[in-house]
Amino acid sequence: MKNNYKAHKEPLVYITKRGEMPRAKQMLIKSIVILIGIVFCAGLTILLTNENPLKVFKAMFMGSFGSPRKIWNLLQASAILLGISLAVTPAFKMRFWNTGAEGQVLIGMLASIACMIYIGDALPSWLLIIISLFASIVAGSVWAGIPGFFKAIWNTNETLFTLMMNYVAAQLVSLLIMYWVPSGSMVLGLVNSNSQNGWFPTILGQKYLLNILIVAFLTAAIYIYLKKSKQGYEIAVVGESENTARYIGINVKKVIIRTVIISGALCGVMGWILAAGTDHSINSSAVGGNGFTAIMVSWMSKFNPITMIFSSILVCFLQKGANEIASNLGLNSSVGEVLTGIIILFIVSSEFFVNYQIHFRKKNRKEKAE
Amino acid sequence: MNNVAIELRGITKRFGNVVANSNVNLTVRNGEILSLLGENGSGKTTLMNMISGIYHPDEGQILIGGKEVSINSPHDAFNYKIGMIHQHFKLVDLFTAAENIVLGLGRGGKFDIRSASLKVATISAKYGFDIVPSKKIYEMSVSEKQTVEIIKVLYRGADILILDEPTAVLTPQETRKLFNVLRRMRDDGKAIIIITHKLHEVLDLSDRVAVLRHGEYVGTIDTCDADENILTEMMVGKKVELNIDRPEPVDPKDRLVVKNIACKNRDGIRLLDDVSFTARSGEILGIAGIAGSGQRELLEAIAGLQKLEYGSIVYNNPKTGLAEELRDKTPLEIRELGVRLSFVPEDRLGMGLVGNMSVVDNMMLRSYRRGKSIFVDKQGPEELAHKIIDELEVATPDAETPVRRLSGGNVQKVLLGREISSSPTLLMAAYPVRGLDINSSYLIYDLLNDQKKKGVAVIFVGEDLDVLLDLCDRIMVIGGGRITGMLDGRTATKNEVGYLMTKTDRWEEKSDEE
Known part of the structure; x- marks a missing residue:
């Protein structure tokens, strides 16, 4: 098979790399x-x-901004997505491809729910909320720390490892629900629905305001951590070049494990917000794919927490708009x-x-x- | 003299905003060797890649035998009898020489390896190649591998040969052998283009010299009319002083004493074998050797980046008078001992610097740990960055530009500037002028000499023997992970060094049979 006839033509299309261009x-x-x-x-x-496409776009817009309730829902959904995106970012900046946010958030959520179930009304609500937070942080850290440890010591593939941990987390949730719900319906209702013990308080009459404020605080904290702290600098160096990190005397293994645990802990925090501040219940798909969407949001924003605010709102707006189109236009x-x-x-x-x-x-x- | 093999007319090639070649005209005749001379980044390789079908020119024409052609793939180039020998060999390690030579030719049907071997033998005899067709590539030296690459293109019937910096990896003796082969091919009527930036090779080998500067075609002159000064001027665009200073060492004292160190790589192959030497203050110790003979491992061992099997590395601290053992210490521990060790590694952007970080952030690599605060102090590194940019005349838009966007010479200035700024007592530099233009190279030599005059023990790993012989007080030769000789830089000759460079190759083959 000789395709010599092609040899004397210029290629129809060719692609070249651009230089730097202004913002x-x-x-x-x-x-x-x-x-x-x-x-x-x-x-x-x-x-x-x-x-009429205009009608479609209008429907899309109304899906997110049609009523104050819809706006709050948009902000709440964006806050959750933003928080998880922030959580995966330190690991990603270090080129540790954490695809396990879904499971890490879920396990954090499970830890909070377990605290709420087992402590019940025995402690005051504020104390239960704090205990839940610590339980969630520990759970998320462990869930991320295991693959992190294997990566640092034996250089296992973190993408597959963290992904597999998602399924383990989901199965664990199913197992515990089976145990918690004796009726066998496999549906866990609202936990502490009467006393609302361990639930986030409503602030200024807004159920989700505390969630949003916590995520806003996290955004600022992660931004400062990555940009200004010594640890943030180490993360960037390890991510860009492990050889350079070794050359200047960074303990690469330590940084990998530490950063992955931070990433997992933040996922745990988001699990806590979902459990105590949003759902007050759990099922094996309670994170709803946000753990994966967060990967995209983090990438799209080039790991910049401030840009992530806009990216996560945009993504949530699109999701809500698309659902609105579907239901409005049948x-x-x-x-x-x-x-x-x-x-x-x-x-x-x-x-x-x-x-x-x-x-x-x-x-x-x-x-x-x- | 009218038998033009290949002609380029008005060739222009852009990459984004960067013009790699601009309006280049070039003619190569049959039966001549043309040197394509230019500094790094002047567009030599880009131009040749367009002839060999890897890139396509944006503008201009390529004429072969007087007819305009369009070369879109290496396969097209091969149809026009153009063969390129790349700097990095493209051979299958587990195959024999003969198998590599015929690889990619068998389009269906059976393959007759015996007649192929015969043809290889004929070619070898004709041009005086020294090759065993049944030898496997991984058993070969660099020079043998290069021979296989050359035969490969000749086997495919190439009449126009392009060699990209063929002598970069060769010893002086091997270079001479290669040049003899090339002359024989020229006499056989082949057109040969050799890309190089070594002036004496150009004068020694070629019939004509074409010079590129910043992607532009400067001109072509007959070699008989040229000398080093004329060629340098054409390359750089102005007169350059080509002398390297070598002040006498003042009060040399043993600063670093390395004794019998050895290490292996993951596969158990010995990279350093019983290496012992001393580096003295106020002296430049040159290390010569074929690339990959253990230079990198040696420097990394001293810097605390390479685990050793045995041996010792003792640093005599001039401040405290203490002798510190550096073996089995991490870079951080070495630093905390008060050892003022600076290291300019071979892989500048992959080890010494972070390419995507700004000049300021790269300054921070060495200093970010300072202070108890959990936040980094940016002010010190910022001042240092500006100081280095001013003093070493680093061409950069500003101190916040990622270093990967700077040219090779400026990257090296940033790295060396940072390493020198901590006023070291021991400075190690691996191939510090690789890829740098002439002016930057001389600036780097001056900087090393300044450090020497300040009483720093300088270890300089180099590849250009002429430079090593001009710059260093002593030259240590390393071959196959062993030290094969220590010469006085003032009296040593190129041949001596070259001989020592290859010496252990044979040694090792015998002693390593297990």
């Missing part, structure tokens, strides 16, 4: 790509539903997910157009035959 131009390119994504989705929706709920997926794909791929340039063959060149 404004980067933003412009990204906005254009995202806009194309939205138009593409609009087209798709018209094809599927024959609806579509299958998967359609919403498809649309969200497409837009996110465009967002992620906009990075490509910032880094690379595509050239097409110039028409004025004559083609030569041999």
Whole structure:
């Protein structure tokens, strides 16, 4: 099979790497790509539903901003996603691919729920909340620390290890629910529903305000930790080059284990917020994929906690909007997910157009035959 | 003289905003050796990659035998009888020489390895190659591997050969052998392009010299009309003083005494074997050797980055007068002992610096631990960064630019500047001028000499023997992880060093049979 006829043509398309470009131009390119994504989705929706795309977009917008309750829900969902994104970030900055946030949050949640069940009304609510917090931190740290330890000592693959730990966590939750719910219905109702012991208090009449404030505090703390602290600097050096870290005398194993435990502990905190501040119950899929979406949010934001605020709100807005479209226009709920997926794909791929340039063959060149 | 093999007209190639080649014209005739001369980053390799089908030019024409062609893949290049010998060999270690040579040619059907071997033998005899076709690649020396690469392109019928820095990895003796082969190929009518930045090789070997500077074509001159000064001027664009200073050592004292150290790699292969030497204050100790003979491991052992099987490394602290054992200590422990050791590793961006971090953050690598606060102090590193940028004339937009975006010479200035700033008593530099332009190289030599004059014990691992012979007070030769000789830098000759560099290769082969 000789394809010699091709040998005398220039390639039709070729791709070259761009140099650095100013931030404004980067933003412009990204906005254009995202806009194309939205138009593409609009087209798709018209094809599927024959609806006016403006109506579709309006529905999408109303899904998140239609009423004060919806706005609070959006903020609450964003806060949870943001918190988990923050939690995976220290590990990611160190190039430790923690795909186990889902399980680490779930196990933290389980620890809080267990505290609430076993302590019940025996202690005052504030004390129970604090005990739950510590239990969740320990649980999350252990869940992340095990793969972290194996990675540091035996260099096992952390991606698979943390992923597997998710399934272990989910099974553990199912097992305990079976044990806690004697009826065999496998559904755990609200824990301490009468006394609300161990539940977050409502502040200014808002159920989720405390959640949001805690996450806001975490955002600032992680930002300072990564940017200003010595440990944050060590994380960055280990992530960029282990050889450089060794060269300047950083104990790489120690930094890996320490950072992964911090990451797991933060996941535990988010589990605590979900248990004590949001759900007051648990099931094996209570984290709802946020542990994985967080990976994307963290990446999209280039590990910058401040950017993550906007990314997580955007992602939650898209998710809620897509659900709204589906229910409002009577579509299958998967359609919403498809649309969200497409837009996110465009967002992620906009990075490509910032880094690379595509050239097409110039028409004025004559083609030569041999 | 009219038999042009390949002609380039107005070739331009851009990578993003960087213009790698701009409007380059070049002609190579059959039966001549053309040197393509230029400093690192002047676009030599990019240009050759366009001829060998790895890149496609943005503008301009390539003519072969007078006809315009478009070369889109290495396979196309091979159809036009162009063969490139890369700096990094592309051979399968577990295959024999003959198998590597025919690899990729068998398109369906059976393969006759015996006739292939015969053809290899014919080629070898014709040009005077010294090769055993049935030898496996992993058993070969660097020079043998290079021979296989050259035969590989000749076997494919190449008439235009491009060699990318072929002598970088060779000893002087091997270089001479290679040049003889190349001359024979020239006499056979082949067109040969050799990429290099070593001036004496250019003058020794080639018929004509084409010079590139910052991607632009400066001109071509006949070698008989050229000398080192003219070529340097063409390369750099201005006159350069080509003398390296060598002040007499003042009051040398034993600063570092290494005794019988040895280490193995993971596969149990010995990397350092019974190495002993002394580095003295106020002296530059040069280390010569073929790349990968244990230089890196030796320096890393001293810096606390390489585990040793046995031996000792003793540092005589000039301040306290104490003799400190450094073996089995981590870099941090060595530092805490008060050992003022600075180390410029071979892999600048992979070990000495963090490429994605700014100049300031890279300064912080050495100092961030200072103080009890849990937060880093940025002010000190910032001042240091500005001081180094000013004093060493680092070309950078600002101190917040990631160092990976700086050119090789500026990266090295940042690294060396940081290492010198802690006023070391022992300074180790591995290949500190690799990839640097002439001006930067001379600046680095001056910096090393300054340290020497301050009484620092300097260890300099180099590859250019001429530089080692001009700069160092003593030259230690390492071969196969052993020290094969210690010469006086003022009296040693290139041949002596070259001989010692290859000496253990044979030694080791015999003593390592287990």
